[in-house]
Amino acid sequence: MTDRKEFRDLAPPEAAHEAIASLALTPSPESVSLDEARGRVLAERIDAAIDVPGFDRASVDGYAVRGRDTFGADESDPRVLDLVGTVHAGTEPDVTVEPGTCAEISTGAVLPPGADAVVMVERTDDLGGEIEIRTAVAPGDRVMFAGADIAAGSRALGPGTRLTPREIGLLSALGVDQVPVRGRPRVGIVSTGDELVRPGEDLNSARGEIYDVNSNTVAAGVTEAGGEPVLYPHAGDDYDEMERLLRQAADECDLVLSSGSTSASAVDVIYRVIEERGDLLLHGVAVKPGKPMLVGRLDSAGSQSAYVGLPGYPVSALTIFRTFVAPAIRRAAGLPEPRTATVTGEFAVRERYSEGRMRLMPVGLVESDPAADDLLVYPVDKGSGATTSLVEADGVVEVPADTEYIAAGDSVEVRLFSPDVRAPRLLGVGEDDPLLSRLLDRVDAPRYLPVGSREGLRRLRDGVPDVAVVAGESSRDVDSEELGAWTREWGLVVSGDEVDGLDALVDADVRFVNRDRNAGLRATFDAALDDLADARGVSRGALADRIDGYELTVKAHESPARAVLEGRADAGLGLRTTAAALGLDFVPLGHERVAVHGAPGRTEKPAVRELAAALSAADVDLPGYDAA
């Protein structure tokens, strides 16, 4: 830990943008087949090599004629021409239209020699061998001449054109089936850290292993930015292995990203490899998060590859990737900045800063008035280590280093994490509940933050969420409309028969796991303890002191039961339905009411109505659950 890098001289964010812009990461152009060209960017101008159409083409079904033969014809004074043959689309004409004659012709067929116009079938009558023509046509009528659509030699599409279906159409018309496009930058992703395990593999939590979040997340971001991600096998914290991997990635890619571990030893190894086997242009950026960012070049067998080291925490890694790296990948790929990547909204709360460096603040969005497209923006700060803030935030607000605070009501610009990101249609907060989880499945694009009943009510009062879900606890202080409710049976989830009620929990020598103070279920449990304390003539505190684990609290409704299941506890505060789902025994202690409260002014929001409809239609088939 002695040679640990402190990154004391942090570079300003502009310097990081410039350092990355100075790296060469534009790949060579390539040729792709037409059916894989959508979304790619033309590497060079395409001029038409052929006339389109390549021949004088009938625009309607009808009869090919000499225009002069029809002059003066109308409904009352038709002309009659001899029918000399037929020309179908896709066949070479085997007739010549001499004066006084005509040939049947299909839309798209070649105008036969001699003819200079087409009469549409609706203005003719077949007299059998002769055709009555009831309208006059001028030479050129109903004919598209060769090259009239696109002439050979003319400019069809310019370099840098992004290929959407319509450009694919023009290339098809020109017969181009191999399209010269800009290459996609190949971006190698090397993840580091002895503790990381690839998703799908077995995890040994006792060893402190965690799943590697950054590799697939950053890879998806690379694809979205128009690059081609290449995942390399995990490197541990070993110098030689890391050096070999980074050099291989530099050989094979235009840009190498390292990411993964948050531990100083892994970061140190990377740092040493870049210093010894490349150029370090910049280390440490005055951005929160992003202090440990590295920018440089990596030597490879042939030339050099660009290199950026991302922070280890997933939210930090994705934020730094989107802010500094994705724009460079898009530039290299020839893609424009996505138009919908920013939205503007009103800040919901007051936030203070005293950082001295630019902050990329993760924020969530909620539509406060969908009709007016009004967005509320609220900060999501769960600490950099929390992966849930990946999905609880929708983007970042760039807060300059000299900003002291953002006031509630201030207008802020949010850079979305992906162009695809939308504000959730419903923002709910409050109690963690299995029935609620199922009801949310019936709402399109909801977001639910299981912060507990007490914290949920607080947030409802502050005007951010659309609904708060409250168990037990009263909500009389908060202006809201009840959208629906149910009851759930609660008690002790146990293994064995040592605990058969609240008395035994207090009196027996058992290990207990409690819920946190924000949980409505915890308040209900404490109220039951109050009753027992009254009956025994002692204080609740006196009873609590006798419960081993009363202060051992967890935040999710299943967690106490899982502690029992894994033998880490004998009893846990929980629900009958959880005991049933995990195959554990259950000691019932009561029923509590769970209600969904709608925020004033939001109850007509479509997704809130969807949730209310789901509530009223709810087929409550969970053990211990009833309609309220």
Next chain:
Amino acid sequence: MTDRKEFRDLAPPEAAHEAIASLALTPSPESVSLDEARGRVLAERIDAAIDVPGFDRASVDGYAVRGRDTFGADESDPRVLDLVGTVHAGTEPDVTVEPGTCAEISTGAVLPPGADAVVMVERTDDLGGEIEIRTAVAPGDRVMFAGADIAAGSRALGPGTRLTPREIGLLSALGVDQVPVRGRPRVGIVSTGDELVRPGEDLNSARGEIYDVNSNTVAAGVTEAGGEPVLYPHAGDDYDEMERLLRQAADECDLVLSSGSTSASAVDVIYRVIEERGDLLLHGVAVKPGKPMLVGRLDSAGSQSAYVGLPGYPVSALTIFRTFVAPAIRRAAGLPEPRTATVTGEFAVRERYSEGRMRLMPVGLVESDPAADDLLVYPVDKGSGATTSLVEADGVVEVPADTEYIAAGDSVEVRLFSPDVRAPRLLGVGEDDPLLSRLLDRVDAPRYLPVGSREGLRRLRDGVPDVAVVAGESSRDVDSEELGAWTREWGLVVSGDEVDGLDALVDADVRFVNRDRNAGLRATFDAALDDLADARGVSRGALADRIDGYELTVKAHESPARAVLEGRADAGLGLRTTAAALGLDFVPLGHERVAVHGAPGRTEKPAVRELAAALSAADVDLPGYDAA
């Protein structure tokens, strides 16, 4: 042609939407690996199967301690604890922290037994075997407890969630590597018509063959809408072959689209197959274009597949696809309507209607004031048969059947052809010129319509384009600013030596190809003829009558030369550079000036400035070209 379908009873557009909505085209869910999950839509709720983190985790580098041992410690009164070991990330602790001791710990490592907090390394000093602790920590400080990020059993992601990088991150954290997603609807594309040839294959224009535009265009549209296109081999106009192909496609796909030929016989074959081998729900929709649209079901071996028949002309096919079919594919794939698929702009001209059916009018966009995001919208009407209108239009305006006209200045909503479509950054019109074509390569996202100098000046006067390029002809009547100019040498592109000047063109028995009257080059040629007529004391008309082909005009600058190259003519009006490029002889007749005129109020537009910069930097290295 006798059993030709006339589609006399056209269904209203709403009926077509309803008919397509009544078709079942939602595919079964499937499982994809995490690295292919981006952009897909979750088929079911994902609950956390594990706690994240799975253990009590150090949030910083430092020392694991018992909080109680540090109480009261500060800079002036540190505590000293015995160092009993080290815990790295990714290893199982082999030490226990007893009272009075501590263990070195890395960020992300497992908190060892006995410890309940971490002191960050910055607040400690290593005394060698003992550690000086200069701050007090409470139990839980700098520790993320097991399940604090996501608890096992809690709701992680709901069904219908679109997977962007951040959701990929959460799935990674949960170790999910196989993701249950909604299937992509498989959409079979059967193209019909004896005249169609796949791009890349040889084209026989004499037989009236053209490249198949619709198959790849519609396939790209299917991909964009979230479906998976399957291209079937071409069918001609043969009933048995078409039936076999359609049944195979129905077997293999959720939806079958037919498209391609505009000829009545091919359409008739399709119509008969659907009537005899499926259900026809609707034929003919009161939409221009789209009259020949079919909606129905196709019998297959197992069940039925949905079927939609698209019009044959490419612009019509893509318009009907985007209006009626793409929304149904997106619904089946679980994708939302793209947010940026419509823009609003000001209509540039007055347009009259007398259709009696809804019109989907192709329009182009130009930014009239980029600073204010103001868009001008102008109609693109080149006839349904023109594939160039695919790239000259940006989207469609839906004009209701009872609309008599749209006035200039009216606000209209444009449905873009693709969410990726943007207004071109530069709209130029005017003369067709090889140097201009190269200069446009240096401007990002330009659109140039080679309508000729005369028509270009007319459009500039009407206020739509940003620039007009004018050859020869004066522009004194139009308010504009000249951005740059050059001269080009013009004359006769010839094969052989029979024609050595204008006199010979008039007097010898040669075939000539002229340019159209909008071309500036044509006006310059006519002025030269005027001079010759003056010299001979005759009228220009008298000379023109003696030139075989004077009235045979073509629209593109290379076309007369190509007629000479192919032996269809002996002389063509053209440029020295074209003769040189095609290896033909050239008879010089003079130099003409080509100037780029900027529209008032648009010269500060970034792309106009880019073009002006390209003009002033132009290294004019084409034969016969000079800076003006």
